[in-house]
Amino acid sequence: MAGHSKWANIQHRKGRQDAARSKLFSKLAKEITVAAKMGDPDPDKNPRLRLAVKEARSNSVPKDVIDRAIKKSQGGDAESYDEIRYEGYGPNGVAIIVEAMTDNRNRTASNVRSTFSKNGGNLGETGSVGFMFDRKGEIIYPASVGDADTVMMAAIEAGAEDVESDDDVHVIYCADTDLAEVSNALDAALGESESTKLIWKPNISTELDLENAQKLMRLLEVLEDDDDVQRVTSNFTASDEVMEALANG
Structure with a gap:
């Protein structure tokens, strides 16, 4: 994975x-x-x-x-939020997509730009990295729900496109427009999922060593800590050794 x-x-x-x-x-x-x-x-x-x-x-x-x-x-005084997507680069040219909901575009844009620049990244123009990702539905099940073959068969029957399994989880991908339908079918076959959401799935990856991966994590964590930011996605990949060091860091 x-x-x-x-x-x-x-x-x-x-x-x-x-x-x-x-x-x-x-x-x-x-x-x-x-x-x-x-x-x-x-x-x-x-x-x-x-x-x-x-x-x-x-x-x-x-x-x-x-x-x-x-x-x-439903209240008349309900806040109005704009949905905005920012695109930029992190350490070693890693592509990053930031999805935000805000009631103040200027504040959010300023905060996101500042976070990129202070943490070794650069905020780009809209579309600057979007081509490196595909919009997909993602459904996550724990490994305990069944073996890889069982989950793969259930996913195929539900209309999913792909499954990635490891010792901990099964990650099922489908077309973004099919997420609700595929999720309902998998609920019936496998039970309630751990997570069901729309994501940006990288189609091009950038491999990082431990030093750059740690720098990237700092950038992502600061972005995710922003109240206006809903989700942050990057296209980094790394060796098992680097991933283990990050997990234990």
Whole structure:
């Protein structure tokens, strides 16, 4: 499995015990509010909202927080957020996509640009790195759900495109427009997933040594700590030894 996928899964598992859970809850709640405001407040009638609620539940967001986020979308004083994508480069030319939701474009753009420049990166123009990624649906199951062949067969029958399995997780990919349908089929076949969301999947990777990987992690962590930033994706890959050093760092 490529370095970026391994790192995402390490973060996914560590995040459950992370002191920053409240920040994660806030970002997931924001996505729920935006999805509900843009469409129907009923998850059964709004695919984006249904996926947002499912992802929140998989991260142990309490039901009352989810309900409040949906209710907030229907209030006359509900905040209006713009969805913005920033693209740039990190150490050694690693491509980075930053997805943000903001009520102040100038503030967010200034913060993101400053974070890149202070941490060895450069914010680029829209489209500068986007061609290095494909928009995909990603569904994650723990390895305990079944062996690789079992999960592969279930994924194929559900309409997925690919599966990457290791000792810890099965990561299933599908077309972005098929995520809700594939997710529902896999829920029926394998049970509730650990994570279901839209991602930017790298189609070109940049390999990093430990020093540059550590620099990149610092940049990504500062970006992710920004309240306006919903998700950060990079196209780095690294050897197993570097990944182990990062995981234990």
